[in-house]
Amino acid sequence: MTRIVDTTIRLLSQQPLVGTISTARVLEVAEILDTSEAAVNSLLRRARVALETGITIEGPSGTVKMDPATHHTIRNAYLARPKDRVWEILQTFPNQFPSDTGGACDLIKSPRTNKQFTPQV
Numbered sequence: 001m002t003r004i005v006d007t008t009i010r011l012l013s014q015q016p017l018v019g020t021i022s023t024a025r026v027l028e029v030a031e032i033l034d035t036s037e038a039a040v041n042s043l044l045r046r047a048r049v050a051l052e053t054g055i056t057i058e059g060p061s062g063t064v065k066m067d068p069a070t071h072h073t074i075r076n077a078y079l080a081r082p083k084d085r086v087w088e089i090l091q092t093f094p095n096q097f098p099s100d101t102g103g104a105c106d107l108i109k110s111p112r113t114n115k116q117f118t119p120q121v
Helices: 004-012 023-053
Strands: 056-059 063-068 073-083 086-096
Touching: 063 086
Parallel strands: none
Antiparallel strands: 056 063, 063 073, 073 086
């Protein structure tokens, strides 16, 4: 896989840019890109592991869990109505999985799935 730094050095060393930027500056840019690319790759690896294992956070509406197979969230749902400028919670439905698109994909079985699933109404 071609790295950003390699492509940048190659482009900066060709016409019409060759000679307009000093070698020291090209190497400076390469070092910055190399460091940035390593940081981004590290962040992407950590995000991928979090998604594969199922991440859980505490939010204002309660616990939200990422389903590892679908990357959909499992969260509380609420039936509410406005009353005196605030929401009046009529009923709470804990740990709801999206019923419309939840079972449409399985990224563990088919990790290369790259499709937007939309509910059939």
